[in-house]
Structures are given as structure tokens and as C-alpha cells.
Amino acid sequence: MTKLIGVVGAGTMGRGIAHTLLRANYAVSLVDSLPEALGGAQQAISSGLAHDVEKGRLNAETRQQAFARLQISAETDAVSQASFIIEAVTERFEAKAEVFRKLELYCPSTTIFATNTSSISITRLAAITGRPGRFLGLHFFNPVPVMKLVEVVAGVETLPETFEAAADLARSVGKTPIRVNDFPGFVSNRLLMPMINEAAFAVMEGVAEANAVDDVMKLGMNHPMGPLELADFIGLDVCLDIMRVLYDGFHDAKYRPCPLLEKMVYAGRLGRKSGRGFFNYS
Numbered sequence: 001m002t003k004l005i006g007v008v009g010a011g012t013m014g015r016g017i018a019h020t021l022l023r024a025n026y027a028v029s030l031v032d033s034l035p036e037a038l039g040g041a042q043q044a045i046s047s048g049l050a051h052d053v054e055k056g057r058l059n060a061e062t063r064q065q066a067f068a069r070l071q072i073s074a075e076t077d078a079v080s081q082a083s084f085i086i087e088a089v090t091e092r093f094e095a096k097a098e099v100f101r102k103l104e105l106y107c108p109s110t111t112i113f114a115t116n117t118s119s120i121s122i123t124r125l126a127a128i129t130g131r132p133g134r135f136l137g138l139h140f141f142n143p144v145p146v147m148k149l150v151e152v153v154a155g156v157e158t159l160p161e162t163f164e165a166a167a168d169l170a171r172s173v174g175k176t177p178i179r180v181n182d183f184p185g186f187v188s189n190r191l192l193m194p195m196i197n198e199a200a201f202a203v204m205e206g207v208a209e210a211n212a213v214d215d216v217m218k219l220g221m222n223h224p225m226g227p228l229e230l231a232d233f234i235g236l237d238v239c240l241d242i243m244r245v246l247y248d249g250f251h252d253a254k255y256r257p258c259p260l261l262e263k264m265v266y267a268g269r270l271g272r273k274s275g276r277g278f279f280n281y282s
Contacts, residue, residue: 002027002069005169006079008099009088010034010041010072013116016144017086018070019048023058023145024173027069029079038072045070048145080106084169086138088116091241096120097128104129112162114138118238119189119245122155122182132157138166139186140175142234150175155182184249185242192230193242197258199227203278204260210278228278231261232271236278240265 003026007018010032018028022045032038049066052058058066071078076099079085085107087099096115103113113135115125126135137153150170154163163179170177180186185193199213208216214226231239240262246255264270264277271277 003084004029004082006031006082006085007088008032008076008079008085008103009090009116010037011088011090012142013140013144014086014088015041015044016048016142017088017116017140019045020140020145020173020175022066022069023049023052025066025069026173027071029071029073029082031073031076031078033074035074038074042070042072052145076102077106079103082107082111084112084114084165086114086116091118091120091238091245093120093124096125100125100128104131110134112136112165114166116140119185119193119242121184121249122153123157126155126157133159134162136162136166137182137186138170139188141188148174148176149188150177151180151186151188152177153180153182153186185246189242190246193239193246194255196227196231196239197243197255197261200231200258200261200278203228204258232277232279232281234271235273236261236270237265 005021005026006029007014008031010030018030021028030041046067049058049063053060053063085103087096089095089099096117100113109131113129113131115137116139117137118139122137126132129135132155135155136158139151139153141147141149152163152166167177202208202213203210210228214228217223217226240257243255243257247257268274269276272281275282
């Protein structure tokens with residue numbers, strides 16, 4: 001019998017996780033309260049699987065079988081039969097907490113809960129549930145079908161067998177799991193986001209224009225993408241949310257969000273998804 005995995009949240013990360021699971025022969029129940037998000041996810045996953053055929057990762061028959069294993073629903077209880085559930089909603093504590101409060105009502109105590117948070121405390125989220133031992137972070141990277149890394153984040157109460165089950169799941173979909181412990185931003189965003197934030201300060205203070213800042217990092221540091229282009233790709237709102245988590249978590253001024261970053265988010269300049277951020281995509 002094909003193992004069923006639940007994914008809650010049909011945005012960029014949720015649909016990428018679902019695509020990756022389907023490609024690896026899992027069945028996926030994808031849940032989102034917004035019908036338009038589910039429709040967009042279905043289309044994106046179909047296109048992604050077709051691209052896998054073009055690249056020789058799947059053949060036409062296995063692509064069709066993979067897409068047939070996708071179930072979508074606007075109701076949280078649609079994932080109640082899954083043995084493992086991955087939450088991938090917006091990077092805000094209360095939004096994630098609300099998801100886990102609902103899941104707790106529908107799922108048996110044996111179900112493992114994972115959050116795809118990129119910065120929020122695993123221990124704090126786990127405490128909302130009645131299963132802190134069966135709760136952990138499973139931080140995939142965008143674009144999920146391509147990126148190899150998964151940060152597997154253990155909370156204070158995460159059981160060793162829970163960690164191993166999550167690491168095994170990551171390996172089974174072709175990812176490399178790396179264990180990190182529960183600190184704000186984990187490893188990836190504790191290093192990456194201050195660099196992006198400092199790049200924003202450099203623009204705000206007139207050190208250089210955005211394209212010059214990015215060119216220095218690409219040509220001088222051999223980065224494939226400059227920090228401001230990367231910020232636009234991630235979403236400036238997401239970058240700001242993570243910087244606020246770091247600042248609140250460490251109470252250290254070096255994590256203070258750049259005022260220019262805040263101003264751009266307030267103006268709706270969120271990067272690629274809005275058509276304009278540090279660069280213009282229209």
C-alpha cells in the first residue's frame with residue numbers, strides 16, 4: 001500500500017513538497033483553506049511532473065500515476081489518515097499554531113507532525129500539541145524539487161525515533177537531511193538572512209545600487225545569485241518575518257530588520273511574486 005503523507009498549505013513550499021513526494025511514489029493529501037491556492041497548486045504540480053518527463057526523471061506513465069496519487073481538499077480533516085503530516089503555511093507563529101490545533105483534533109497520537117518553518121521555534125510550536133515527542137522541523141528549500149538540503153530540526157522533546165523517521169523520509173525523496181538544533185533561524189537563515197539584511201542596509205545607506213551590490217557578491221564571492229535578487233525570489237515579506245524572528249529570539253541589535261526592507265514590504269513590493277522588489281519583474 002502506498003504511504004500517505006499530508007501536506008497543509010498549498011503555496012510555493014507546500015506544492016513543491018507535494019510534487020517531490022509524488023515523484024518519489026508517495027500518495028499526498030494536500031490541504032489549503034483557499035480554493036484558488038489548491039487550483040494553482042494542482043496546475044503547478046502537473047506542470048512540474050511534465051517537466052520531470054522532459055528531463056528524463058519520469059516517463060509518461062509514471063507521471064500520470066504520480067499525479068493520480070494527489071488528493072486536494074479545503075478541509076483539514078482530509079489529512080487525518082496520513083502517518084506523517086508536513087505543515088507549510090505562512091512564516092508566522094499564530095498561523096502555524098492554528099494549523100496544529102486543528103490537526104490535533106483529527107489525527108491519532110501516532111501521527112508525526114512536522115513544520116516546514118524556516119526560523120520559528122520547534123519547541124514552542126510542539127508545546128501547542130499533545131505530541132511534542134512526535135513533532136519536529138523539516139525545513140525544505142525552494143525550489144523543493146531541485147534543492148537537495150533538508151534541515152531536520154529537533155525540539156527539546158523530539159524523540160530519536162521521530163528524528164530518524166523524518167530523516168528517512170527526506171532521504172527517500174532524494175534529499176540530504178542535516179540535523180540542526182532548535183535556535184532561531186536554525187543554521188541556514190541565521191547565516192543567510194543577516195547577509196540579505198545587510199545588503200538592504202548597503203542600498204539604503206547609499207553604499208551602492210542594488211545591482212552593484214549583487215554584482216559584487218556574484219563576481220567577487222562566486223555566488224550564483226546576488227543577495228537582493230535572492231531576497232526577491234524568496235519574498236521580501238518572508239525575509240522580514242525571519243529577521244523579526246531572529247531579532248525577537250536573540251534580542252541582539254545585529255538582527256534588527258533594515259528599515260528599507262520594512263518600507264518595501266509595507267509598500268507591497270514583495271519581489272518576484274508582486275512583480276517588483278529590489279528589481280522590477282514586470
